Each structure stands twice: as C-alpha cells, then as structure tokens.
Amino acid sequence: MAGLVANARVVASLGARSVRQTFRRPQLAAPIVVFPSLLLAVQTGGAGGAVNLPQFPEVNGFLDFMLAGAMIQSCLLAGNSGGIALAVDLEMGFTDRLFVAPVSRYAIVLGRLAGTAALGAISAIYYVVVGLIFGVTYEEGVGGVALMVLWVTLAAVAFGSIAAAIALRTGRASVVQGMFPMIFVILFLSTAFFPAELMQEPAATVAQYNPLSFVVAGVRDPVVSVVTGAGALKAFASIAGFAALGLGLSALAMRRRLRLG
Amino acid sequence: MAAIEVRGLERAFQGGVKAVRGVALEVAEGEIYAFLGPNGAGKTTTVRMLTTLLRPTGGSARVAGHDIVREAPAVRRAIGVALQEAALDPLMTGRELIHLQATLHRLPRAEARARADELLARVGLEYAADRRVGTYSGGMRRRLDLASALVHEPRVLFLDEPTTGLDPVSRKTIWDEVRALNRAGTTVFLTTQYLEEADQLADRVGIIAQGRIVAEGTPRELKAQVGKPHLEIAIADGEVERAREVVGRLGRALPPKDGLVLVELDGGAAQVAPVVRALDEAGIAVESLQLVEPTLDDVFVAKTGRHLEGDGAGEAAGGAGEERAEQPAEA
Numbered sequence: 003m004a005g006l007v008a009n010a011r012v013v014a015s016l017g018a019r020s021v022r023q024t025f026r027r028p029q030l031a032a033p034i035v036v037f038p039s040l041l042l043a044v045q046t047g048g049a050g051g052a053v054n055l056p057q058f059p060e061v062n063g064f065l066d067f068m069l070a071g072a073m074i075q076s077c078l079l080a081g082n083s084g085g086i087a088l089a090v091d092l093e094m095g096f097t098d099r100l101f102v103a104p105v106s107r108y109a110i111v112l113g114r115l116a117g118t119a120a121l122g123a124i125s126a127i128y129y130v131v132v133g134l135i136f137g138v139t140y141e142e143g144v145g146g147v148a149l150m151v152l153w154v155t156l157a158a159v160a161f162g163s164i165a166a167a168i169a170l171r172t173g174r175a176s177v178v179q180g181m182f183p184m185i186f187v188i189l190f191l192s193t194a195f196f197p198a199e200l201m202q203e204p205a206a207t208v209a210q211y212n213p214l215s216f217v218v219a220g221v222r223d224p225v226v227s228v229v230t231g232a233g234a235l236k237a238f239a240s241i242a243g244f245a246a247l248g249l250g251l252s253a254l255a256m257r258r259r260l261r262l263g
Numbered sequence: 264m265a266a267i268e269v270r271g272l273e274r275a276f277q278g279g280v281k282a283v284r285g286v287a288l289e290v291a292e293g294e295i296y297a298f299l300g301p302n303g304a305g306k307t308t309t310v311r312m313l314t315t316l317l318r319p320t321g322g323s324a325r326v327a328g329h330d331i332v333r334e335a336p337a338v339r340r341a342i343g344v345a346l347q348e349a350a351l352d353p354l355m356t357g358r359e360l361i362h363l364q365a366t367l368h369r370l371p372r373a374e375a376r377a378r379a380d381e382l383l384a385r386v387g388l389e390y391a392a393d394r395r396v397g398t399y400s401g402g403m404r405r406r407l408d409l410a411s412a413l414v415h416e417p418r419v420l421f422l423d424e425p426t427t428g429l430d431p432v433s434r435k436t437i438w439d440e441v442r443a444l445n446r447a448g449t450t451v452f453l454t455t456q457y458l459e460e461a462d463q464l465a466d467r468v469g470i471i472a473q474g475r476i477v478a479e480g481t482p483r484e485l486k487a488q489v490g491k492p493h494l495e496i497a498i499a500d501g502e503v504e505r506a507r508e509v510v511g512r513l514g515r516a517l518p519p520k521d522g523l524v525l526v527e528l529d530g531g532a533a534q535v536a537p538v539v540r541a542l543d544e545a546g547i548a549v550e551s552l553q554l555v556e557p558t559l560d561d562v563f564v565a566k567t568g569r570h571l572e573g574d575g576a577g578e579a580a581g582g583a584g585e586e587r588a589e590q591p592a593e594a
Contacts, residue, residue: 008369011369012366012367015363015366015367016363019355019359019363022354022355022359023352023355026354026395095346095350096351096352098316098344098346098350099344099346099364100367101315101316102314102315102316102342103364103367104336104339104340104367104368104369105367105369260318261318
C-alpha cells in the first residue's frame, strides 16, 4: 500500500512537471491550442455554408459540428507533444535520473500520461468556453459538457500512450515529431471535420470504420444531439482500444529499453 | 563489508564490441575511489551498470550489499547518482528539481521542502533556487546535480565525470563538497579523465583502458610503481661532474640530461634541502632546481603505452566505445 501511495505521488509530481513544461515551452503548447483554434476559425469562417448541403447532419451551426473535431485534434496533438517531451527527456538523459530512483519505472510513463490527461482536460474546457463565446448550444447541458471533457481527457491519455511507446522505442524526439502528418491523415480520414455521408469513396468507408470517428461522435453528441448508450459505448471502446494498444506497446518498449540500457 | 564489490563485470554492445571486459574491484565503506581513464575506456558503462541503468552481460556486482541485477530496487535506494553532463531539465527551477528528486525518494512533502532549502544552501545556490536551470552556468548545474543526488542521504555516491568542462574555481568547489561528503561517511565512486582530480580526491585509483583495469592502488603506490622522484639541478659550467659526485652521496645520480644534474631521491621533497646544503658546502653554485615526481600519467603510459591527457586524450585508449555512442545489443 505504501509503495502504491509513493508511486501515486511520483505520478502526480511528474504529471505536474509535464504540464509546467508544456506551458514553459511554447512549441509544446502551440499544437494544443493555437493550431486547432486556427483551423477551427478558418474552417468555420470559410466553410460554414456546408451545413446547408443535403445529408449534412441537423446542427444549430457549423461551429457546433466542428467543435468536437477541434477538441480531438487538440488532444491528439497533446498526446504527441507529450511523446516528444518524453523523447527529449530520453535524449538529454533526464530519464536516467528517474530510472535510478527507487520507484516503478512504469510510474515514470504514467506520470507523463497524467500530464497529458491534464492538458487534454484543459484543452477540452478551453474549446467548451470558445464554443460558449461564439454561440454554440450544448444540447445535453452541463452533464453533456462533463462527458465531453471526460472523453477528451481519456482520449489524450490513449493517444499519448501511443506517442510514449514511439518515444520509448526510438528515444528520438524527431521521430515522434514525424508523426504530425500521420495525425492529420488519420484526422481527415475520420468524421472530425466532415460528415461521412458527404465524403467520397473510399474515404467515406474508412471514416465510417475509423475508431477515431467513434471518439469524435462521442464528443460531438452532447453538443448536437443526445447521448446514447450505444454511442457512449463505442466511444469508450475506441478510446480503450487506443489505450490498450499504446500502453501495451509502451510496456514492451520500456522492457526492451531497460533490458538493453 | 565493502560498499562496492565487482567481480568480472562485462558489457557487450551491438556488433560484439565489449565496452567493459572483466572489471573487478572493491571499494571500502567511506572510501573515495576514482576510476581514471580516457573517453571510451569503459568508465561510464561501468557506472551505468553499478547504478542499475544497464544490465551486465557478464560477471556480478554488489553495491551497498545488494546485487545490482537481483536487488536493483534496494541498490537504487542506497545510492545517489550524478551522471555525466548533468542531465537537468532546463525548464525546471533548481527548487523544483530537488523537490522532484525528494518525491522520487519518498520524502514527505514538508521534509522535502526543508531538505531542498538545506541542499540548495549547501551548494551555494539558494539565490538561484527559483530560477530556471536553463539560466544556470555549467558549474551551477553540476552543483545542483550534486545536491539532487544527496537528497536522500545516500550511502554510496556515484559521480560520473563531475567536473568535466568546468573552470578551475567550479572544479574546486565540487572537490571541496565531495571531500566534505566523504568526511561525513559517504562512500564516493567517481569517474574522471583528469589526473589531478584522481590525485587530489581519491583514496584509491583504478586506471581503466579499453574496458580493463590496468592498475589499481593509492596514488602514491601507483606512482611508486613507475619510479622515484628525482631532482633536476642546473649548475654553473664545468661543475657538472663534481656536482654529480656530491649529490651521488645523497641519492642515486642519474646520467646528466641537457646539462642538468639528475639525482633520484628516495625521500622525495624531504631530501631537497640536504642536497642544496651539500652543494653549497662544496662551493657549487646552483642556478635552479626542480623536483620531478612521477605522475598518474606516467603510470598510465607505463601500463598502456599512451598518454591519458593532452594530445588525443579522447582517442588515446579508444576502441571499446562508450555506450552513449553505441546501439545496444541483446544481452
């Protein structure tokens, strides 16, 4: 029990460090707030008329539809930034300082993910406020907003764990940074920025089955419609799948790193 | 019980390159042991194994009574480590770093705060405690690194090249702190490529080249292995032979070199005055004299055929390859 408490304190301390580090290094914070905000502004301003297209879902406004996309983009980039920061720690030898301490080495990765979770929650709240300022109606009220924040926070951890696995396996920030284009490909092949009904094949089919689309839907439902058990389950299962993949790969990468030094 | 016991320690990297080849040593409780060798000799690889950061591919070692492989967590509780080039997060403040280190070592929050204040004052960094580490000089970083390694009062302290790249003043500050820690009972294992550092600080020195310990002992013992101190005396013309005869009564006269009279002295510096007196009594005018003592570099040359410092020190005994430059291979 004492060991568990000690490791929990380590996770909290490393999480706090991770959040401070992000706000102190603009290149880590920018992808979480600036890029998605810009894309949100440009798309909402330039393509707002898309809501009038036939087959576009019933929404109060284009921003209502886009908000979930911006949140998911932000948490994907938060996860990636966390991976980059972990790789920088590995490159400069800071993780050695942590590895020679008498704590579980997995707590070190969980600490980084705790920071990513906090950043996910912060970014979700930021976009909720942006939505409120620009007239978004949250159909499911406060409870729905809380659910959105929860999904974005959990998704940030899940995506962060995949970035952490890449960081642990390669130990190179440039490799994790190289995931940026891939993130946008995966995002644009989901329903984050456009409904699947209006996409051309094969993108429409890919978007329909892309697990990220289920996460997007889980975040979007409280804004534009109603939360259903099936929708929530799909969102949770998708996030859990990403997390299982990321945490599994991180554990393998960590074991390899510890074995080989 | 020895603080560190190493038996046949080995580490191979990808391609079969062996960075450490059967290192064996013992460090007693309360001793300062210096691991002296050039870049690539295997010093850092050895330290990384002893601090549980790297698994050996052969041999065994115990630190503070615990096996470095089977009882790694117990080893980590007993040691403090300041690694090469002070891997510090430039975005953290000095105080934040010490707090984090205290949390890693399970110190309660209030104790961690008090310990941070104490350690920052001890290494003279209280004035910069709330500044980001990125604004610190190299010497300040090393002092902070040292302070963070001491947060849990370790029994054994590992310092990997603690003064590399530092100016003489910062170097001396680190040395003073290491001596103070040692006086308080901490066992210190340090690696260095500086002869003077090993000579000044260490109770015993292990010289490592190409992954093997080639000599071990106190600095005095090691130097004694390669010769005795000798005096080089410059005297007036025409007096060389007579001077040799005089000094030959006090020590072993060596063949003259560049017009200098050379005499080997068993007693070292203590015998200089009698030699000068004898020459004076014989009416021989001494223009200058210099006592030349064997250095650890002479020991290194005698054991490896190469110089440790100066020209090409970085490659002098290279070949084994430090782990940082290597891709690890399966153990």
